[in-house]
Amino acid sequence: MEHLKIASDNYVAFTFFIGTMAMMAASVFFFFEVNNTQEKWRTSVLVSGLITFIAAVHYYYMRGYNLETGDSPTFFRYVDWILTVPLMCVEFYLITRKAGAKVSLLWKLIFASIVMLVTGYFGETIDRDSSVLWGVISGAAYFYIVYLIWFGEVSKLAQSAGPNVAKATKILAWFVLVGWAIYPVGYILGTPGGLFGITFVADPAMAAKSMDIVYNIADAINKIGFGLVIYVLSRSED
């Protein structure tokens, strides 16, 4: 039971606790604000709350799992992502819908995000020997999402949906390009041979720890920050 006592330099546990609390607080905020939101933006703000709420529940489990075992909760992490990342894709669809976004766009984004995460899971857990191959496939799906949002359908629709939607989409596009890029960095740091056969952190326990800290910080930015951009958009449009 020694793990239940948290050392003051245990940054992994620290970020799991603070992550849980931040996700909970953000969910309460988004859920309560739904009622103060204009009708046409309510679904978007609700989805922001669902994203942080799903994360809050997973963080609660991950925090406990890490506390009791000292290990990385990779399984819970991917379950969280496979639910929340497609919901972030739904947000892009919802905010460009008034400019004519089609359901086919929604499916493209969702499908690419699922390919990205399932192949990433294989590389990180089941088939670590081929982590480079899985990482490359996952990365290709990621770049397809980036393409759709920066140059493809999403960006074109956002341009014709008015200045506020265009501006919000641009900020969200930066989240996807920079904020989401933190995860492959975690994968590279934490997986032996994660980047073209190179191992960055030799000690596996250290590698898992650095990956957890990187992922925990990225999640807070990408889920709460992302939701807040939607929230601000819902206040600026009438």
Ligand SMILES: *C/C=C(C)/C=C/C=C(C)/C=C/C1=C(C)CCCC1(C)C
């Ligand atoms: C809230 C959680 C989010 C936004 C998670 C996003 C996760 C990714 C963009 C993960 C991407 C990966 C790659 C592009 C390659 C290596 C494997 C992954 C799954 C870490």
